[in-house]
Structure formats: structure tokens, C-alpha cells
Amino acid sequence: MTARNSFGLPDLTGRTVVVTGATGGLGLATTRALARAGAHVVLAVRDLARGRAAARTVDGSTEVRHLDLADLASIRAFADSWQGDLDVLINNAGVMMPPESATKDGFETQFGVNHLGHFALTNLLLRSLTDRVVTVSSVAHRSGRIRFDNPNLVGEYRASLGYAQSKLANLLFTLELQRRLTGIRSPVRALAAHPGWSDTPLQSRVHNPVARTLMVLGNKLVAQSSSAGALPTLYAATQDLPGAAYVGPSGFKELRGAPTLVSRSPAASDAEAAKRLWELSEELTGVRFPAELVR
Known part of the structure; x- marks a missing residue:
């Protein structure tokens, strides 16, 4: 059985994602499915023109809204404009190994977009x-470490280090969010997911030319398609799974294959680190777990 037909999506009529x-x-592969x-499906995108062009390739009901995860004001505007129920939020956007740079609010770009932006939005x-x-x-979380005393990597920036930190942060965020949700019943x-090695535009944007060449070559020789890479996300978004579950490809080294539950690194299972990261993220973004949900 191939990854493409390993499970079927349920009827999602009436649901908003x-x-x-x-x-x-x-x-886009996730949106189409x-x-x-x-x-x-609401395409939350930084570039509205590109978002509208993408939506025209989707067979089904879509809507395009502006969202810049590198700008807390944009994130607040998106959330403030939301009306009605939202069934599923998929925190998919990300940047991968750019040159050293900062978000509008001064955060290291990968930590700011991949983690803090989604933390605030959620x-x-x-x-x-x-x-x-x-x-x-990402599987890159396994080499990650949260620099609690220097999360923006001032004076020690390396693109791969920043990317791994942000992907570890994604899993710690999921762990602590589930703990809080369970606590208020x-x-x-x-949940979290990773796509294995999938052929996406991210690899071609890696700043280091040697790493970029190797990744583009790997896309041709090893990677699965974006549609196959989206399957773990779709599985996590639609199947009956326990909170804090982590889904990835079932094949060798989780590079490709049908979606299945996978393990996370010991660092990504550290409940105390997850709480500490949550508190740091609240301090940096000024966004907190909604108090009215706790009452």
C-alpha cells in the first residue's frame, strides 16, 4: 500500500480549517486535499496575490486572508477579524535556514515565525x-536545543541551529498546549506532524549555497512529493488520535511513507522545558492562554 492511498479523508462538509x-x-497540498x-479552507497567507492565485487551483470552498507570522500586529488583526467557529487550525507555515534576520518585532526569524507566530495565533x-x-x-527537532537565555541567537546565529530550535519549540508548544487543554477539560x-523529506520550495530558499545544492539534489533523489508529504498533517487533522500525538512517515528514518504515530526526542518530551518555553513565549509575545477558558 502506498502513502498516497494509505487512509481516506472523512467527509469534511461543514467544517472550517x-x-x-x-x-x-x-x-497548498494540504489545502487541496x-x-x-x-x-x-481559509488560506492564511502573507502575500494576498499569491494566495488568490493558489486558491484558484483548489477544487472546493476556499477563502484567502492576510496573515504575516513575522508581525504580531498582523496576527492580532487576523484573530480579531475571526467570527464563528473554527474546527481545525493547521500551523504549517515556516521558514528554513535563511540568513540571519529578524521579524518586525525583533525575534530571530525562524524562532519568530515558526514558533512564536504560531504560538500567538493559536x-x-x-x-x-x-x-x-x-x-x-520536522525531524530536525532531534538536533534542537532551546536557548532559553538567548532564544534569538544573538552573537551565535547559525541557520541550522535556529531551524532545529524552532522545530523543537513546535513540539514543546504542542506538549504544553495539550497539558493546558486537558487541565480545563x-x-x-x-497534535503535531512532520512531512519527512518532501519536495517543497523551502529547500531551494536555504541561504547556504552548499546546503541548498545538497537539498535540491536530495529532492530529486530521495524526497517524496508535496502531496505525499502533506499526508501526516492530514492524518493528524482528521483521524481520531490522542492529544499531543506526533505523526510522521512510516518509512526508513521517517523520510517518506504512509503516515503513522512516531516518537519525539527526549528533549521534545521534557514537560518542564515545555512549561518554561510557554512562559518565555508569553513574555515575548504578550499573548497568553485565554483566561476565560480556564474559568
Whole structure:
């Protein structure tokens, strides 16, 4: 059985899903599959023109809204404009190994977009969420370490180090979010997924030319398609799984294959580190777990 036909999406008619970073790659593949299954999919994108062009390639119900995860004001505007229920939030957008740079709010770009942006977005939308949050991580989390004393990597920036930190942060965020949701007996679940090695535009944007060449070559020789890489996310978004579950490909080294539950590194299972990262993220973004949900 191939990854492509390893499970079927349920009928998603009447359900609303937000997918961040939906203009191409995994995000667009995820959007297309969800819309074909009947969901109304909101493409949350930085570039509205590209988002509208992407939406025109989707067979189903879509909507395009502006969201810049590198700008907390944009994230707040997106959340403030939301009305009605949101069934599933898919935190898919990300940047991978760019040159050293900062978000509008001064965060190291990978930590700021991949983690803090999604942290803020999720908490601001929690009042509307009815089912689950799926955050896309990576096998790169296994080499990650959270620099609690220097999360923006000032004076020690390396692109690969920043990327691994942000992907580890995705899993610690999922772990602590699920703990909080369980604590208030919320039906909403927090899950994570990773695509294995998938052929997406991210690799071609890696700043280091040697790493970029190797990744582009790997895309041709090893990678699975974006559609196959989206399957773990789709599995996490639609199947009956426990909170904090982590889904990835079932093949060798989790590089490709049908979606299945996979393990995370010991660092990504550290509940105390997850709490500490949550507190740091609240301090940096000014966004907190909604108090009214706790009452």
C-alpha cells in the first residue's frame, strides 16, 4: 500500500480549517486535499496575490486572508477579524535556514515565525476552536536545543541551529498546549506532524549555497512529493488520535511513507522545558492562554 492511498479523508462538509502558509508546497497540498473532502479552507497567507492565485487551483470552498507570522500586529488583526467557529487550525507555515534576520518585532526569524507566530495565533484563536490544532514540526527537532537565555541567537546565529530550535519549540508548544487543554477539560486537541523529506520550495530558499545544492539534489533523489508529504498533517487533522500525538512517515528514518504515530526526542518530551518555553513565549509575545477558558 502506498502513502498516497494509505487512509481516506472523512467527509469534511461543514467544517472550517485555517491553513497557514498555503500558497505552495505542503500548505497548498494540504489545502487541496481538505477542500476536495468538503472543508471550507481559509488560506492564511502573507502575500494576498499569491494566495488568490493558489486558491484558484483548489477544487472546493476556499477563502484567502492576510496573515504575516513575522508581525504580531498582523496576527492580532487576523484573530480579531475571526467570527464563528473554527474546527481545525493547521500551523504549517515556516521558514528554513535563511540568513540571519529578524521579524518586525525583533525575534530571530525562524524562532519568530515558526514558533512564536504560531504560538500567538493559536492562543488568540483558541476561543473559536472546536476540534484541534496541528503544528508542523520536522525531524530536525532531534538536533534542537532551546536557548532559553538567548532564544534569538544573538552573537551565535547559525541557520541550522535556529531551524532545529524552532522545530523543537513546535513540539514543546504542542506538549504544553495539550497539558493546558486537558487541565480545563477542553475537547480541543493539540497534535503535531512532520512531512519527512518532501519536495517543497523551502529547500531551494536555504541561504547556504552548499546546503541548498545538497537539498535540491536530495529532492530529486530521495524526497517524496508535496502531496505525499502533506499526508501526516492530514492524518493528524482528521483521524481520531490522542492529544499531543506526533505523526510522521512510516518509512526508513521517517523520510517518506504512509503516515503513522512516531516518537519525539527526549528533549521534545521534557514537560518542564515545555512549561518554561510557554512562559518565555508569553513574555515575548504578550499573548497568553485565554483566561476565560480556564474559568
